[in-house]
Every structure is written in structure tokens, then in C-alpha cells.
Amino acid sequence: MTKAEARREASKQRNSLSEAEIIAASKLMLDRFTRLDFSGVKVLHLFLPIIQKNEPNTFLFIDWMKQNQPDVKLIVPRADFATSLMTNYVYMGAQELELNAYGIPEPKLAEPYTGEVDMVLVPLLAFDLRGYRVGYGKGFYDRFLAGENIKKIGLSFFEALDEITDVNDQDVKMNYCITPEKIYKFS
Ligand SMILES: Nc1nc2c(c(=O)[nH]1)N(C=O)[C@@H](CNc1ccc(C(=O)N[C@@H](CCC(=O)O)C(=O)O)cc1)CN2
Numbered sequence: 375m376t377k378a379e380a381r382r383e384a385s386k387q388r389n390s391l392s393e394a395e396i397i398a399a400s401k402l403m404l405d406r407f408t409r410l411d412f413s414g415v416k417v418l419h420l421f422l423p424i425i426q427k428n429e430p431n432t433f434l435f436i437d438w439m440k441q442n443q444p445d446v447k448l449i450v451p452r453a454d455f456a457t458s459l460m461t462n463y464v465y466m467g468a469q470e471l472e473l474n475a476y477g478i479p480e481p482k483l484a485e486p487y488t489g490e491v492d493m494v495l496v497p498l499l500a501f502d503l504r505g506y507r508v509g510y511g512k513g514f515y516d517r518f519l520a521g522e523n524i525k526k527i528g529l530s531f532f533e534a535l536d537e538i539t540d541v542n543d544q545d546v547k548m549n550y551c552i553t554p555e556k557i558y559k560f561s
């Protein structure tokens with residue numbers, strides 16, 4: 375399947391989910407996430423959900439981290455749509471967020487975080503059995519993750535596709551993908 379086909383299919387499927395289904399599925403994904411090995415993880419980067427696009431609710435992940443891994447620093451991005459680059463900030467709480475033009479909750483402008491990141495939660499529409507992902511098609515995460523040795527964890531409501539056929543050498547593979555049903559580990 376091509377990226378464009380996968381994008382279309384997954385958006386359609388995701389749009390058909392109810393709010394209750396999204397919360398339930400996000401909780402199942404959180405359950406799996408909590409079983410990962412956090413030793414050596416000092417900094418976790420995560421996306422914040424575009425609610426009107428039915429993305430997984432990563433605020434649940436933030437709540438769990440604060441309770442159970444309080445020493446892990448949480449980092450969230452601001453996306454610049456002119457350059458397709460993200461700038462990172464320490465997460466300071468929901469009251470410090472504003473919605474951008476695309477409905478993405480983003481930290482208000484502050485001092486950027488430029489230090490190391492150990493683990494990243496990556497938004498995706500679809501992924502394949504090799505760990506390749508499809509997003510909205512602007513390449514934000516491929517740029518952010520290029521050449522970085524970070525544990526990359528995709529979150530998807532739906533199971534893996536067999537193969538995304540039009541991957542290119544800028545596409546960054548996930549190390550894990552978490553779905554409500556299982557966790558995929560890629561070599
Ligand atoms: N929560 C979240 N944050 C993220 C991403 C993401 O997938 N999820 N991104 C992952 O890379 C980047 C943002 N990428 C985006 C790319 C396009 C559109 C968008 O709304 N584009 C079209 C509509 C196309 C569509 O509906 O598919 C528009 O301009 O309206 C939004 C975000 C960075 N931050």
C-alpha cells in the first residue's frame with residue numbers, strides 16, 4: 375500500500391471512532407506503554423493530541439509519567455509549518471499550552487530545550503510490519519529524528535499494514551509501535 379492510500383484509509387477509520395472509543399483505546403495503549411523499560415530514560419519527548427483529528431490522548435501518558443516516573447523530564451514540540459521543523463520545550467503543564475492553527479496544543483513560547491532526548495512518542499496514521507510510518511505528510515518527525523539515536527515509539531489505533539511500498543531513505547523507522555491490541559518491536 376502507498377503512503378497516500380494508507381493515510382486516506384487510516385484517517386477514515388480514525389474519524390469513525392467515538393470519543394469514548396478513543397479514550398478506551400488510548401488507555402489500552404498506555405497500559406502497554408507502562409510495561410516498557412524506562413531505565414536510562416531521563417527525557418521523554420511526546421506529541422500532544424489534535425483532538426479534532428481523533429489522535430491518541432497522550433495527556434493520559436503525561437499523567438502516568440508524572441505519577442510513576444516523576445524524574446523523567448517531559449518535552450513537547452512547537453511545529454513551524456513554514457520550515458517543517460519542530461522546536462522543543464519542557465512541558466510545564468496544561469495551563470501553559472495554546473492551540474495552534476492546526477489544533478495542536480503547543481507550549482507557549484519560552485526558552486527552547488536543546489538537550490538530549492532518550493525516548494520519543496511519535497504520532498502516526500499507519501505503520502508497517504518493518505516499522506515504517508505514515509504521518510500527515512510534512513516530514514516533521516523524519517527531520518526531527520534524522521540521525522538521532524533515540525528510542526522511537528509510534529502510537530496507532532490500528533494494526534500494522536504488511537508493507538508501505540513507497541518508503542524513501544529519509545523515512546525513519548520506529549523501534550516499537552503500540553496499538554490497543556499489542557506492542558510491535560522492530561529490529
Ligand atoms: N499531535 C500532533 N502533533 C504533530 C504532528 C502530528 O501528527 N500530531 N505532526 C506530525 O508530523 C506534525 C504536524 N503535522 C501536521 C501536518 C498537517 C496538518 C494538517 O492539518 N494539514 C492539512 C489537513 C490535511 C489532513 O486533514 O490530513 C491542513 O492544512 O488543514 C496538521 C499537522 C508536528 N506535530
Ligand SMILES: Nc1ncnc2c1ncn2[C@@H]1O[C@H](COP(=O)(O)OP(=O)(O)OP(=O)(O)O)[C@@H](O)[C@H]1O
Binds near residue numbers: 377507509517520544
Ligand atoms: N530529513 C529530511 N530532510 C529534508 N526533508 C525531509 C526529511 N525527511 C522527510 N523530508 C521530506 O518531507 C516530506 C514528507 O515526508 P513523508 O511523506 O515521509 O511524510 P510523513 O512522514 O508522513 O509526515 P510527518 O513526519 O509530518 O508525519 C517529503 O517531501 C520528504 O522528502
